Amino acid sequence: MLRYLLHSIAALLAAYGLLGAPTGAVAEPLKVGFVYFSPVGETGWTAEHDKGRRVMEEALGDAVSATIVENVAYGPDALRVIRQLAADGHGLVYTTSFGFMDQTLEVAGLYPDATFMHLDGYKSADNMATYSLRYYEPSYLAGMVAGAMTKTGTIGYVSSFPLPAVLQIINGFALGARAMNPDVVVKVIEVNSWYDPGREREASDALFAQGVDIVAHVTDSTAPTLAAQKAGKMVIGFHSDRAQFGPDSQLTAVIPVWGDFYTRVTGSVIDGTWTNAPMWDSMAQGVLAIAPLGPMVPQDVVAQVEARQAEIVAGTFHPFQGPVRDQSGTERIAAGTVIPDADLYSMNWYVEGVEGTLPE
């Protein structure tokens, strides 16, 4: 027993020693770890991260070697996995879910020489930064498409949780839809989950029953697409281009493009220019896109959306530019001003035209 303990301690010391030593000039590739909360799968959140990981490996070649750990449960399991990655000499670890925040922070404190990137959180350290995407930008464009295409004037939104990040997406979408058709109403139903195909399907069907002809979602499964395809309605996809499952129904989809992002950030760790400044990237950096518009979308709508996209990328248009009113008609963003990032971070209201209640 004692001998086993001594061995473990020796091994631990060795691991610390290795990490403490200055990294070699060229020869050693940077070991990059990716922690996923779900299996990779074919479409969805984790599938997109893993696509990005592969692009990064291809771009950086011998300079990196990546490890992925999928289906990691939140809590003690996550702590064990992240610590194991750091102990194995991973100089950079991406934890790709909000739920890994505290565990990432804890391990970052234990391994000061490794770099940690945590997605969508709000805690950081000298060697740990947060990263997020401005999903409301492509959401606005998708909203434009939906606003132009709806015949009933009512669009449904299958929401997950009333968090600021989700409200940004729904509000951006509603603003885009109402820019094309000021009478459009967006009905929101929450399913209380990020990934629950059964409830996503039921919520989509409920929305269709209420006269919605297009459904959008902030959840991760293909269920809304399949529900729309089955009901002969239209859908705005999320996280992945799911056109193959909704060939007659998908108008477009809001998708993250992680490849260049992971290449850029990993590169900055390799050449030592990485900082722990929070990253909140936008369409201008090429990290977000909308899927090719479906064949049912008329050319003039395509042209309008492309023009707006160019303005967003150029920085001359912000989806949340005043005047913007909330559900009660109170002006939240004054005419001629753009919402400050701090207000986006703490968003807790729906824009005018959204039907749904938020907890007090």
Add this chain to the structure above:
Amino acid sequence: MAEINFIVILLIATVTAATPLMLASLGELVAERSGVLNLGVEGMMLVGASVAFAVAASSGSLLLGTVCGALAGALMSLVFAFLTLSCMANQVATGLALTIFGIGVSAYIGSGFTGVSLEVSGPLVVPFISDVTILGTFLLGLEPLTYVTIVLFFCVRWFLYKSRPGLMLRAVGDVPDAAHAIGFSVLGVRYLAVMFGGAMAGVAGAFLSVYYTPVWVENMTAGRGWIAVALVVFAAWNPTRIMFGALLFGGVTILQFHIQSANLGIPTQFLTMLPYAATIAVLVIISSDRARILLNTPASLAVPFRP
């Protein structure tokens, strides 16, 4: 017109959401009527769901997937039957173990199929039926498996109460010693009843993964197996009441989304819980007649039989 359409769509969604519960409960009813309490329905449903999805996604045939889901459920129940009937293991403990085992096995079988979707065809249009608007919309909106379920309900009811083998099955569940003395094979009947329950649970799982979502997710039955077991007990082992309870569950499941849209300010977490609570509460109330429960409860439920 718009209101009628809304109600029709609501009905379709309700019946569809109720279908897996009907299937699993009818299966469990037959097993319990023979005197075996199998609490492993949730596990058997999950294994049925994962096997059915894996087969359907690999072969492209939904029917083949469903059949394999039924076989997988029956196989799971065979393990249970062997342990409880031949080895005399405690039925409650074995059933619980079967559920836990099923959760793990189904996750393993389905691990290669996460994030995979089956392709779905557009809305069905049949010339004559589609033209008769309301009825047509309703009839075409239902899944074929739902029709099968309704047929199975009549078959099970007829079998239990109107047929000789059904009488034998109930005798085995009430007074196994007498049934044995007359010359019935008590264990044989129970084996068959348990496997029928397993196959039905497997089909219920297959309905969820192959027709309803159609996506495989770990733990996707989300407690429906337990509701199925509860339905049987709270419906006082009456097939008609089981169907009613399943419809109630389906109805509340669907209605919660419309309640949300009505902006009544009810927390969504509460609405998520509602179908489970409402179904059990209503069934407890309508089945609270003690005499009737005593009359209907299989007298030898969960009591091992030693020939």
